[in-house]
Amino acid sequence: MSGLIIWTYDWVPKGPRGFVRDLRLRWACEEAGLPYSVRTVPFDGRETNHLAQQPFGQVPFLTDGDLKMFESGAGLMHLARKSEKLMPRDPAGEAATLQWMFAALNSIEMVSVPWWFLTMTGQPDNALTGWMGNRLDQLEKVLGGRQWLAADRFTAADLLMADVLRVGKVRAFGDRPATEAYVTRVTDRPAFKKVHADQMAHFAAADAKRAAADS
Amino acid sequence: MSGLIIWTYDWVPKGPRGFVRDLRLRWACEEAGLPYSVRTVPFDGRETNHLAQQPFGQVPFLTDGDLKMFESGAGLMHLARKSEKLMPRDPAGEAATLQWMFAALNSIEMVSVPWWFLTMTGQPDNALTGWMGNRLDQLEKVLGGRQWLAADRFTAADLLMADVLRVGKVRAFGDRPATEAYVTRVTDRPAFKKVHADQMAHFAAADAKRAAADS
Known part of the structure; x- marks a missing residue:
């Protein structure tokens, strides 16, 4: 178990679904065969509620055991260095x-x-x-x-x-x-098709939870 | 001798001088104590004359022996991996x-x-x-x-x-x-002050050469 955790929002409006950048990190993990899990921070209050993890209030950020990093490009580089499938070694x-x-x-x-x-x-x-x-x-x-x-x-x-x-x-x-x-x-x-479907399902499940909380 | 060559334009107008991104790579080399030399491609015709080296017609690009790379961020990452002064090893x-x-x-x-x-x-x-x-x-x-x-x-x-x-x-x-x-x-x-002065001098020397060619 690699201990890779990809952090994203618990919910987003319909517009950005399928494009939230946790997708980049999910996709890289799938291509490389790296096990990972997905956890969330609240979308509401994102401007301030996770600045300790991401100083611009954005997602994704990545934890890998004790290591933490934000910026999808940096997370992707970190994953690419773990697997030759993402980046050649020569x-x-x-x-x-x-x-x-x-x-x-x-x-x-x-x-x-x-x-x-x-x-x-x-x-x-x-x-x-x-x-x-x-x-x-x-x-x-x-x-x-x-x-x-x-x-x-x-x-x-x-x-x-x-x-x-x-x-x-x-x-x-x-x-x-x-x-x-x-x-x-x-x-x-x-791998792209899988993680795209996974992200859509993640936010659809959040809709269902919100609807249940409102009813 | 590391064989590092930083490529920039032979001349630019006054506006961008001191800000052309070869400065980022010069600066990194100075901080790290890596020997380097600077070579040029023509500013005139930059849209097409060095697309084989840089597909967007920009500078800088970096050669390190047989290795070639464009994008100042990528060049900086390459240099950072050579020296603990630029990037910690832990x-x-x-x-x-x-x-x-x-x-x-x-x-x-x-x-x-x-x-x-x-x-x-x-x-x-x-x-x-x-x-x-x-x-x-x-x-x-x-x-x-x-x-x-x-x-x-x-x-x-x-x-x-x-x-x-x-x-x-x-x-x-x-x-x-x-x-x-x-x-x-x-x-x-x-290191910043030195490379800023070096870049200004590089383009000033190009002015002098242009003036001599025009006279």
Whole structure:
């Protein structure tokens, strides 16, 4: 028993279900065959009620025995170092995985999440749209030439990049066939399908509990 | 000789000087006492001329013997694993460093860079301003209680977080005394001062070369 615990919210509204980032850590554990359990902190009062565990009030955070860490990227790196299935052990394969994990977060998601946020707040044509299009076009060129980002096989970099790209409005923005095929390829993996269903079930069960408490 | 080469542009306009991200890697090498050299790719034509090295046309990228990697975060992680001065070797200290490196990039910079971009394009009061203020307020609470982010001493997490926070408009946004003291503390380090001066000199020398070519 590895003692891995993935912490998420006890409940979220319907919108973010299937996209809460505990999914990244569940997915990594499933790919690697690492046993884990899921525990919760309350969604209500999240701004302040678990700042000792996560200083921005977010989820997920991860505990592994005595170790604690927040940030899904850091948790994913921690898991990737436990399993060759997530990150090759040769220096070149490891470096390639590392660089594409950071690219997913710092070159794509750094644009796509604020762009999505502006879009959701009524500004579909905003000042980030051109930047977003450029980055996705550059990535399309990369994905036109290969099946996986690093080491010619699935790694944690694909897990993270596909999770960034599968957000509805991001995926629907423009026509990039290699990127679309890539997202489909990565999210067709059984481990993704399992953890997506698990997260949906987790929040659906919370609905049932809330309804029972209200009745 | 470690064979570390940090790649940056041959020239940039005055605005970004002192902030081009090769600085993060130079700084890490200086803190760790790792020998390195700096080489360049042309700024003109950067959109396409070095996509084989960096698929988004950016700098820096790092070569270490046969290894190549782009993304300043990935390069910094690579360097941090070479030196205990950048990242403690005990699991708890390493996990704390890792989580705060990702927090700098994915919880702060993911908001601050797009916010800065909107501000620079004539939208000082934009839809990201509230989000930005929240994140910086949360960080202010953390920094009110400690001198360093991880392991009670300087790590690569401080290097990265301070580099994110020292951007002029970000640093001037609101009044957060613990954060300001922190940025001052980290950027007062001799290694930062040296690499900042080195980067300024690098681009000033490029001005002189351009002027000579034009005359």
